Amino acid sequence: MNPNDLVQFLKKDPKDFTKDDIIRFCEENKIEMVNFRYVAADGRLKTLNFVLSSKEYLDTILSDGERVDGSSLFPFIEAGSSDLYVIPRYSTAFMDPFAEVPTLDILCSFYDNTGKPLASSPEYILRQAAIAFKRETGMDYKCLGELEYYVISDVDEIYPGVDQKGYHESAPYCKFAEMRTQALLMVARAGGKIKYGHSEVGCFTKDGKYYEQHEIEFLPCDPILAVEQLIIAKWVLRMLGSQYGVEVSFAPKITVGKAGSGMHFHMLAEKNGRNVMVKDGKLSDTAKKMIAGILDIGDAITAFGNPIPTSYLRLVPHQEAPTYICWGDRNRSVVVRVPLGWTGSTDMAIEANFGLKRRVEKASKQTFEYRVADGAADVYETVASLIIGAMHGLSMPNALEMADKLYASGNIFDKEYASFLKKLRQLPTSCSESADVLLKNRKLFEKDGIFPPGVIDAQAKKLKAFKDAGLSDKLLGNEKEFAKLVQKYIHIG
Structure with missing residues (x-):
């Protein structure tokens, strides 16, 4: 009876979702866009949009995440060294209920320039x-x-x-x-x-x-x-x-x-x-x-x-x-x-x-x-x-x-x-x-x-x-x- 679209389709608990699961869901449900979502210092969800042009591109963003400007998201990050990675957490994926085209949203965690979790990130704390x-x-x-x-x-x-x-x-x-x-x-x-x-x-x-x-x-x-x-x-x-x-x-x-x-x-x-x-x-x-x-x-x-x-x-x-x-x-x-x-x-x-x-x-x-x-x-x-x-x-x-x-x-x-x-x-x-x-x-x-x-x-x-x-x-x-x-x-x- 779980109402989450991915749970119904994959027949899995979200904690068991894998990258391959997300890719299969996107392919078979004709997903056109993926949104990375993450929370900044103001407590609100931020959005980074990806239009899916190929299976390879979807695999890339799910594997590597993307860069963002940390100084625009958190006041404690200096502009001189502000790049952060946002890395998707597959268990959080859900269908965007407001999007005009089939869109998958995924919550992300922040990682620093060394590839380690950002210690000052609220989620990591x-x-x-x-x-x-x-x-x-x-x-x-x-x-x-x-x-x-x-x-x-x-x-x-x-x-x-x-x-x-x-x-x-x-x-x-x-x-x-x-x-x-x-x-x-x-x-x-x-x-x-x-x-x-x-x-x-x-x-x-x-x-x-x-x-x-x-x-x-x-x-x-x-x-x-x-x-x-x-x-x-x-x-x-x-x-x-x-x-x-x-x-x-x-x-x-x-x-x-x-x-x-x-x-x-x-x-x-x-x-x-x-x-x-x-x-x-x-x-x-x-x-x-x-x-x-x-x-x-x-x-x-x-x-x-x-x-x-x-x-x-x-x-x-x-x-x-x-x-x-x-x-x-x-x-x-x-x-x-x-x-x-x-x-x-x-x-x-x-x-x-x-x-x-x-x-x-x-x-x-x-x-x-x-x-x-x-x-x-x-x-x-x-x-x-x-x-x-x-x-x-x-x-x-x-x-x-x-x-x-x-x-x-x-x-x-x-x-x-x-x-x-x-x-x-x-x-x-x-x-x-x-x-x-x-x-x-x-x-x-x-x-x-x-x-x-x-x-x-x-x-x-x-x-x-x-x-x-x-x-x-x-x-x-x-x-x-x-x-x-x-x-x-x-x-x-």
Whole structure:
């Protein structure tokens, strides 16, 4: 039932695709063009087009890749020695759903002039983090992203949506449900492992425009795929938005007092293919240690997960976005949330279906969720940072003690938690603060060679350049300046 065209044709798992498979698919499906796709520093998919003039030419580009100007893609690459190679990864191939002629797209990795992987490439940083996690822990790290976005259109007075009541709304009150389902199908055909899609809380009208929020959530998978399906989904949604004549924005904040768009990451660890986040029906010590490590560097992770000034206009109290570094169960006011995971429940399908018997053993679906990052995130680096935090926690001698101290069983803004709040560290309130905590924790990020020092320096420099210290206070009550700043970053990432 895999919707990917190449999987259906080749009868193979994508990880087993070979160069000969790609060539055979192109020959037999009359592919006219191949696009190399890769992600630059701005987080967007770039494109290099190849018209297929012969089988030999296709073989050449699949074997050797092509040269690109790295200085135009990444700020840390000097123009004097900027040539990079882009090398296709066959497992990522998919049919371009928007091309006018049969076109195959393939994601690429960056290699330097010596033929080695570019150490500062975001994709390589994440790959190194995943390898280090496996090497250090003997476990596999899996994760999934939640992609929230707004569709911005002209106001339609028929079946108006209810302000901030859009959660799981259906058509006709949800205006862009069909656009979302189209996106789900296209992303799935491109190799995305989708869990579901739905409309989100954000729904409002402002200055003659209608704003409707949606979410696509994916299934747990390898970190590289987890990130790249988010990037493809962003591209698909923007392309569909262009066809519909509407804007699609992943910006962390749209306006004052309305729901912002986060990019939450659920994660788990597997040992020999089994989820180890639960033991004896409860959250395991392994999970608690991973959570403690992520909380310990949670403020520094914002350097990649919240990299623009409007990121910090979303991280405010009482907006279902975290501000204090703590964790809890089913609690949306914390940095790390442990959602329902079918733990300790009866087999509800038997109850709902009057005795229907389950045929296979019930596998654990338990994850924990990092709720801080947003749609502007440097996604490869954010997930790499989460892996670093999880490894850090597993090696911390006081991890379980820290987890106990930082646990909140209820809403941390209730009166009963007043003394608890006073003991907690807060997340940064600006890009400038985020840069400071990144530099303070840089040794942990650079450990095992995961983040090259130059990448840390470049990220801190970029964040500092915003000069946004105290921005929230400066914008308080000034809706015109707030709107101006939001518009500046409306199409970030």
